Amino acid sequence: FTCDLIRNFSIIAHIDHGKSTLADRLLELTGTIKKKEIGKNEQVLDKLKVERERGITVKAQTASMIHTFGGKPHVLNLIDTPGHVDFAWEVSRSLAACQGALLLVDASQGVQAQTISVFHIAQERGLKIIPVLNKIDLPAAQPERIAAQMQSTFGTDPDDIICISAKTGKGVEEVLQAIIDRIPPPNGMTTAPLKAFLFDSLYDRYRGVISLVAVQDGILKKGDRIASCHTNKKYEVQEVGIMHPEEIPTNGLYPGQVGYVACNMKESSEAHIGDTLHRVGAAVDPMPGFKPAQAMVYAGIFPVDTSDFPKLEESIKRLALTDRSVTVQRESSTALGQGCRLGFLGTLHMDVFRQRLEDEHDANIIVTAPTVPYKLVYKNKDVYISNPTEFPDAIDVSSKVLEVQEPVVKASIIVPEDYFGDMMDLCFTHRAEDLEHRYLDAGTGTSARIMLNCVIPLSEIVTDFFDQLKSRSSGFASFDYEEAGYKASDLSKMVFLLNGKPVDALALIVHRSHEDSIGKEWVKKLVKVIPRQMFEVPIQAAVGKKIIARETLKAYRADVTAGLYGGHVERKMKVLERQKEGKARMKRMGSVNLPQEAFFDLMSSK
């Protein structure tokens, strides 16, 4: 296939607007997969169990289709992108492999926060955008109104919009034709040195990492010796082919083509999205703007039963092989024993990993409260910390820390006007700054929608922000964010003391304005989950030397007088007295044992 017979495109959309359904229809229409019973809602491109359960796409999947237009077979390469904010960066990189994108919008919901962010990414990359309105079969669909919204938001010409129902298949043929007519073919030279853009990877238990590439120039063949521009590591190509939709080996991949390469990469972390592959000895200019994905949310994972650690570590390592964006380090805690500290792209990514550990590896685990990476600015260096235990007890002269900074994001929320006040309130209580808003469409009364933009600390988002956003807007608000660097912030370490002793695994980094509420909330939770002891246990939240909140866990009083008959009051008093002494001694000497189950309850309670 020469370049003019190839089209590389992606479907971009807000979550749930029907991307996977449309992808399935396209695959069916081109005979790439067999037609399924409509309404079965089983998507070919979605593969992970968690994805099916949650109905979202986490892992991007790519497929090549062959379709005949004007008597000539064409190759259409669908480069699928994940549909969640955590993976925005991956979306951006995978779009670099395409020349065009279908911008899919649900005709009953209209433009949502992610519609806007993916539109901008595609536009910045200079892609040809084909606007598509989906779900026109729904009674609530308002294609004219949404078309007007797209015109005012993106400058879309309403005549360019294709109206479809991915569910019934109506209009999907027209989409195929538009891909051919409107999206420019890739261009590349067979004779130029090999240059292949790596935009995704899969993990195969037997062959290791399979990279997905878009060949820009040159030919990629079995036996080629290739190298990565990013790591300089060298590999020998064992197999190349196309995804149709499963792997089908071919003789080679030519300019403009999209396919897979198996070249004995051992770990997914070797396949950097956005990397450029070239032939050994024939270096090329790498694709610009490459940076490896950065973990933005960290949490400790510990086994409920401490003796399970070796098994858990093995499971985590195996799972991490298949997920290039997770980072793993060992961590040990006095309260929880051996565990691992993991870095994730975001909280959804964390939930997905945790669920896979539980489902696929049968792990029984405790996950500590998530934290973001904080930056400690010293005179001559910056130190990033991803674990609250590494945070200085007090930020003062002795710590030599000049400033503490935290990551912030630019957030946008789209919400019906009625919920605007609630959303403003939500933003304020989560330390949002630079709030601004504008009307998205000139709808009347309750249907007008507002877009709210602000800068908000990432740490505020990793806790309960998303849940609150959904509940306080009755599910109507949509939300998206992008990283916006670091900002100085008044943060300190909060520790929790049980019987005067700090519990390392419970340490948190909190903003001054939240100290009271968080301190109170956590001691309340703790007092509920810790089993009573023979003595009274104070549970305290402290910042530096200051106690912020306190609860007291009442002693569990063993009935030491049970064995005494009759009314020997004196003796009874004596026994009770002795018990009291004993308790005082225990309290002085003994530490409170915080069982793993209590941790588990604590971390899973909301």
Ligand code: GTP
């Ligand atoms: P993510 O995987 O989360 O990115 O979502 P998605 O954009 O892939 O959406 P998906 O294809 O999973 O569709 C979301 C829901 O909308 C599913 O329940 C689909 O059955 C439904 N749906 C998709 N297209 C149509 C359509 O044309 N009409 C109707 N009525 N429902 C549709």
